[in-house]
Amino acid sequence: MRAKRSKKYRKLMHQYEMAFGFREPYQVLVDSNFLRAVHSFKMDLIPALERTLQGTPKPLLTKCSLAAIMANQPINPKTNNPYRPMHLPPPTILPLRHCSHNEDSTPIDEVECLLSLLSPSADAKRNKEHYILATADPPAPPKSTSGGDARKRKRGDDEGFAALRRAQKLRVSARSIPGVPIVYVKRSVMILEPMSTPSENLRDGVERSKFRAGLNDEATLGKRKRGEEGEEKKKRASKKAKGPNPLSVKKSKKKGAEAAGGAKQEKRNEEAHRTADETPDKAQEDGESSVPKPKRRRRHHKGSKGEGNDGPDGAPSNEGQAATADMSD
Numbered sequence: 001m002r003a004k005r006s007k008k009y010r011k012l013m014h015q016y017e018m019a020f021g022f023r024e025p026y027q028v029l030v031d032s033n034f035l036r037a038v039h040s041f042k043m044d045l046i047p048a049l050e051r052t053l054q055g056t057p058k059p060l061l062t063k064c065s066l067a068a069i070m071a072n073q074p075i076n077p078k079t080n081n082p083y084r085p086m087h088l089p090p091p092t093i094l095p096l097r098h099c100s101h102n103e104d105s106t107p108i109d110e111v112e113c114l115l116s117l118l119s120p121s122a123d124a125k126r127n128k129e130h131y132i133l134a135t136a137d138p139p140a141p142p143k144s145t146s147g148g149d150a151r152k153r154k155r156g157d158d159e160g161f162a163a164l165r166r167a168q169k170l171r172v173s174a175r176s177i178p179g180v181p182i183v184y185v186k187r188s189v190m191i192l193e194p195m196s197t198p199s200e201n202l203r204d205g206v207e208r209s210k211f212r213a214g215l216n217d218e219a220t221l222g223k224r225k226r227g228e229e230g231e232e233k234k235k236r237a238s239k240k241a242k243g244p245n246p247l248s249v250k251k252s253k254k255k256g257a258e259a260a261g262g263a264k265q266e267k268r269n270e271e272a273h274r275t276a277d278e279t280p281d282k283a284q285e286d287g288e289s290s291v292p293k294p295k296r297r298r299r300h301h302k303g304s305k306g307e308g309n310d311g312p313d314g315a316p317s318n319e320g321q322a323a324t325a326d327m328s329d
């Protein structure tokens, strides 16, 4: 997924969290069309949802969706049960969401089932369980290859259109419920739909009430707050050190030069220590050789024009090459 899109989705889910109280793991109601699309485009259910929601998903399948999936399956003569379709993940990945719409819990129409879960109350449209809807368009009706049976083909088209209309109705109805994020497989890409207008209106209402609450807080607490602030400022002022920070003051030129010399000396000592670890005898010589340091520095200054292509500078690298050549032998 492109970085731009994932950032957009993260921001969108953050808005759902702030305005509607969504929390990870996100409960995702997946429908039969979604599962078929995920399978046909060779997506991995959990990772794909994870990427789209930019968070941990908890996909759920309602009993009615399961019934819709199994309704079209051929019956296995051995078990007398319908074959489990390839696009239906095992319950370990996709657990059942129990739903009961009538006394004997007979499955109802999938779209009706999902909408009743997304907005359980009849008087107010509200997604109080914080469900995310994951859906897709039904597969395109198979094009008749024989081409001869026009009547049959027309019936197939009609069924296809009916399924498409139902899928569209589900999404339109879900958008009318404020606070329902919709994951949708659009031409082999899993997308998170932009916030619907009812959701945006509610979100903006939340923002406005927050703003108003903030104003009220300030109006009531303003005086005291300001007093506290003044005290704090005084405290801070008294803590302030007099005079400039000695560490931030620029050193005088002479002092700076000395410091640089000191640093060089230190470096030299370090080198001496390092060589001391290797050859203790030689270290002493090096330590003594720190005496003619000024001479070396002068030479450096003189050759500052042609620095780099001097003999002494080039020599060590040549030595190094020789050393490696020796080692390779």
Ligand SMILES: [Zn+2]
Pocket (backbone or CB within 6 Å): 062, 063, 064, 065, 099, 100, 101, 107, 108, 113, 114
């Ligand atoms: Zn149901």
